[in-house]
Amino acid sequence: MLTGGQLAGLIVAVFWAVLVSFIALTLLKLSRLLGEATKVVHDIGDQAGPLMDDMTRTVNRANEQLGRTDVITKQVAGVTQNVSAVTTVMTSVVGGPLVKAAAFSYGVRKALGGRDGDERPESGRPQLQARSTGKGRR
Numbered sequence: 688m689l690t691g692g693q694l695a696g697l698i699v700a701v702f703w704a705v706l707v708s709f710i711a712l713t714l715l716k717l718s719r720l721l722g723e724a725t726k727v728v729h730d731i732g733d734q735a736g737p738l739m740d741d742m743t744r745t746v747n748r749a750n751e752q753l754g755r756t757d758v759i760t761k762q763v764a765g766v767t768q769n770v771s772a773v774t775t776v777m778t779s780v781v782g783g784p785l786v787k788a789a790a791f792s793y794g795v796r797k798a799l800g801g802r803d804g805d806e807r808p809e810s811g812r813p814q815l816q817a818r819s820t821g822k823g824r825r
Contacts, residue, residue, distance in 0.1 A: 689697070
């Protein structure tokens with residue numbers, strides 16, 4: 688028969704055996720996890736070099752395209768200035784005579800209108816004639 692002290696020692700020994708087994712299994716799983724993590728980090732490290740090279744090439748191509756876009760933008764700005772200059776020239780060349788022709792035709796109409804006895808109010812601008820058909824808006 689076992690005494691009380693021996694029974695308590697046996698229980699403590701079994702408890703410690705279970706605890707050590709549990710800790711050993713946990714450490715075994717942890718070591719496997721760390722091994723897999725090391726493998727993943729190593730694989731990522733192997734792939735990082737080519738990935739960085741690809742990113743460098745992509746950035747260089749983007750910079751080339753931006754350079755081309757800058758050239759195109761400068762050329763469009765030059766074209767815009769040229770169009771503005773042509774518009775100014777055309778306005779001065781064509782606009783001046785058109786204004787003079789319009790003023791002349793207005794003067795002729797005014798002069799001819801005064802001879803016919805057409806009496807318009809002297810407000811300085813021509814008046815529109817009202818519709819006489821009776822089909823106006825209601």
